[in-house]
Amino acid sequence: MISITDLRASYGPLPVLFGFDLNVARGETLALIGANGAGKTTTFAVMTGRLKPQTGSVSINGRDIAGLTTIDIVVHGLALVPEGRQLFPSLSVEENLLVGAHSRRSGGWNIERVYEIFPTVAEFRNRPSMALSGGQQQLVAIGRALMSNPDVLLCDELSLGLSPAAVDIVYSALQKLRGEGLTTVIVEQDIARALSASDRFACMRHGQIVLSGASKSADRAEISNAYFGMR
Amino acid sequence: MLETLINGALVGALYGLYGLGLSLCLGLMRQINLAHGDFIVFSAFLALQLTTHLGIQPLLALPIVVPVMFVIGRLLQRFVIERTLGRGEMPPILVTFGLSVILQNVMLQLFSADTKSLDPGPLGTAAINIGSVAIGVLPLLTLAVAVGIFALTAAVFGRTRFGRAVRATSDNEAVAQLMGIGTRRVFATAMGFALAISAVAAIFYGMRGTFDPSTGPERMLFAFEAVILGGLGSIWGTLAGGIILGIAQAAGTLIVPSLGPLVGHVVFLTGLLLMPGGLFTKRIRV
Numbered sequence: 157m158i159s160i161t162d163l164r165a166s167y168g169p170l171p172v173l174f175g176f177d178l179n180v181a182r183g184e185t186l187a188l189i190g191a192n193g194a195g196k197t198t199t200f201a202v203m204t205g206r207l208k209p210q211t212g213s214v215s216i217n218g219r220d221i222a223g224l225t226t227i228d229i230v231v232h233g234l235a236l237v238p239e240g241r242q243l244f245p246s247l248s249v250e251e252n253l254l255v256g257a258h259s260r261r262s263g264g265w266n267i268e269r270v271y272e273i274f275p276t277v278a279e280f281r282n283r284p285s286m287a288l289s290g291g292q293q294q295l296v297a298i299g300r301a302l303m304s305n306p307d308v309l310l311c312d313e314l315s316l317g318l319s320p321a322a323v324d325i326v327y328s329a330l331q332k333l334r335g336e337g338l339t340t341v342i343v344e345q346d347i348a349r350a351l352s353a354s355d356r357f358a359c360m361r362h363g364q365i366v367l368s369g370a371s372k373s374a375d376r377a378e379i380s381n382a383y384f385g386m387r
Numbered sequence: 388m389l390e391t392l393i394n395g396a397l398v399g400a401l402y403g404l405y406g407l408g409l410s411l412c413l414g415l416m417r418q419i420n421l422a423h424g425d426f427i428v429f430s431a432f433l434a435l436q437l438t439t440h441l442g443i444q445p446l447l448a449l450p451i452v453v454p455v456m457f458v459i460g461r462l463l464q465r466f467v468i469e470r471t472l473g474r475g476e477m478p479p480i481l482v483t484f485g486l487s488v489i490l491q492n493v494m495l496q497l498f499s500a501d502t503k504s505l506d507p508g509p510l511g512t513a514a515i516n517i518g519s520v521a522i523g524v525l526p527l528l529t530l531a532v533a534v535g536i537f538a539l540t541a542a543v544f545g546r547t548r549f550g551r552a553v554r555a556t557s558d559n560e561a562v563a564q565l566m567g568i569g570t571r572r573v574f575a576t577a578m579g580f581a582l583a584i585s586a587v588a589a590i591f592y593g594m595r596g597t598f599d600p601s602t603g604p605e606r607m608l609f610a611f612e613a614v615i616l617g618g619l620g621s622i623w624g625t626l627a628g629g630i631i632l633g634i635a636q637a638a639g640t641l642i643v644p645s646l647g648p649l650v651g652h653v654v655f656l657t658g659l660l661l662m663p664g665g666l667f668t669k670r671i672r673v
Contacts, residue, residue, distance in 0.1 A: 259567030
C-alpha cells in the first residue's frame with residue numbers, strides 16, 4: 157500500500173532524511189518511533205507534499221506521490237491527523253468534520269459513521285471546536301481525517317499535550333479503527349503506546365530506519381538501544 | 388425629524404453594502420484591500436458607460452457590471468493580493484494602497500474629474516407617503532436589495548461547502564490544503580464575490596448620489612466604519628453598523644446640515660471605545 161524507496165530530503169542545506177526504504181501493507185498499522193529530530197515528522201512532511209524530496213519515491217497504491225501538491229495527494233487517498241490537532245477555530249465541530257470531506261472521495265465514511273464510532277463528538281456537534289477538551293478535539297481531528305475516505309491515515313503525535321486519561325480515550329478510538337481496512341502510520345514518542353497500537357514498528361534515528369519488526373514480539377531493550385543509538 | 392432619521396437608516400443600508408465586500412475581506416479572509424472604495428467608484432463608472440452608450444436604466448447594468456467585477460476580483464486576488472501574503476502585514480497594505488492611487492488616476496484619465504451620477508429616471512422621484520412621512524422608493528429598494536444580498540452572503544459563507552472552505556482557509560491555510568481545499572482558488576472566488584457585491588453597492592450609490600474619481604476613499608471610510616461598528620467577522624453586524632452610521636449622519640444634519648459625516652465619525656469612534664470588538668463579534672475566535 158505504502159512504499160517508500162531511498163527517500164532523501166533536506167531543509168535547505170540541512171539534510172534530514174538519508175535514504176531509507178519503508179513498506180506498509182494494506183490494512184496494517186505501523187508505528188514510526190524515534191527521538192526528536194530523528195526524521196519522523198519530516199517523513200510525514202514529504203508524504204503530505206509539504207516538503208519535496210531530493211531523491212526517492214513515495215507511492216500509495218502503486219502511484220508515486222512524491223513531489224505532488226498536498227491537495228493532489230489528499231485526492232489520491234492520504235489523510236493526516238496533524239500534530240497539535242489543528243482544528244479550524246472558526247468552524248463548529250460538525251463543520252470541521254464536513255470540511256474534511258471537501259475532496260469528495262467516495263467510500264464508507266460519512267458524518268453519521270463518525271458520530272457512530274465517536275459518540276462524544278456527536279454530543280458536541282454544534283459547539284465551537286475550541287470549546288472541546290484536548291482529547292475530544294483529537295477525536296474530531298481523527299474524524300475529520302476519516303471524512304476524506306482515505307486509504308492511508310497518518311497520525312502525528314496523537315498524545316502530545318493530552319492528559320493520560322485523554323490519551324487512553326484517543327488510543328481506544330484508534331483501536332476501533334483497526335480492522336476497518338485503513339493503512340495507518342502513527343508517529344508517537346511514547347514507545348509503549350505505539351507498540352500496543354500497531355502491528356509493526358519502525359524505529360528512526362538520524363534520518364534512517366535503524367530497526368523494524370513486529371510490534372508484538374518487539375524487544376524493548378533492543379528498541380531502546382536503537383532509539384538512543386546505543387549499540 | 389422622523390423622516391430624516393428613517394432616510395438616514397435607508398442610506399445606512401447602502402453603507403452596509405459598501406461594507407459587506409470589505410467585511411468579507413477583513414473579517415472572513417483576514418486580508419486588507421485599501422482600494423475597496425475605488426473599486427466601488429470604478430464599478431459606478433462602468434455602469435455609467437453602459438447606461439450612456441446603451442441608454443438603459445442603471446439597474447439593468449447590474450447583470451453586466453456584477454460579473455465583470457467578479458472576474459476582476461478573482462484576478463486581483465490571484466495576481467496581486469495573493470503575492471503579498473505571508474510576508475508580514477505591510478506588503479498587502481502598501482500594494483493595495485498603491486492600487487488605490489493607480490485606480491484613481493486611471494479613472495481620472497478615462498472619465499475626467501467631472502462629477503457624475505447615474506440617472507435613475509422616474510424611480511428617483513417616486514415616493515410612498517406613510518402618514519406625514521414621505522419615503523423614497525429608491526432608498527426602500529436599496530434596503531430591500533441590501534437585505535437580500537446580506538442574506539445570500541450569510542447563507543453562502545455560513546452554510547455551504549464553499550463558505551466552510553473559505554473560513555477554514557483563513558483559519559489555517561496549510562491544514563485547509565490537507566483537507567483537499569484549493570485554497571488559492573477558494574480565496575480568489577471569495578474576492579470575486581466581494582467585488583461583485585461592491586458593484587451592486589456602486590450602482591445604488593451612483594443613482595442616489597454623485598461620484599468622481601476621487602470619491603473612493605470616502606466610500607472606503609464608510610465601509611470600514613460599518614464593518615468595525617458591526618464587528619469583524621459578523622456579516623449581519625456590518626448591515627447594522629451601516630444603518631447606525633446612516634442614522635448618526637442623518638441626526639448630525641438635523642443639528643447643522645454640514646455636520647452629518649462628522650457626527651457619523653464621532654459615533655464610530657465612541658462605538659470603538661465602548662465596544663472595541665464591535666456589536667456582533669463572534670466570541671469563538673481564539
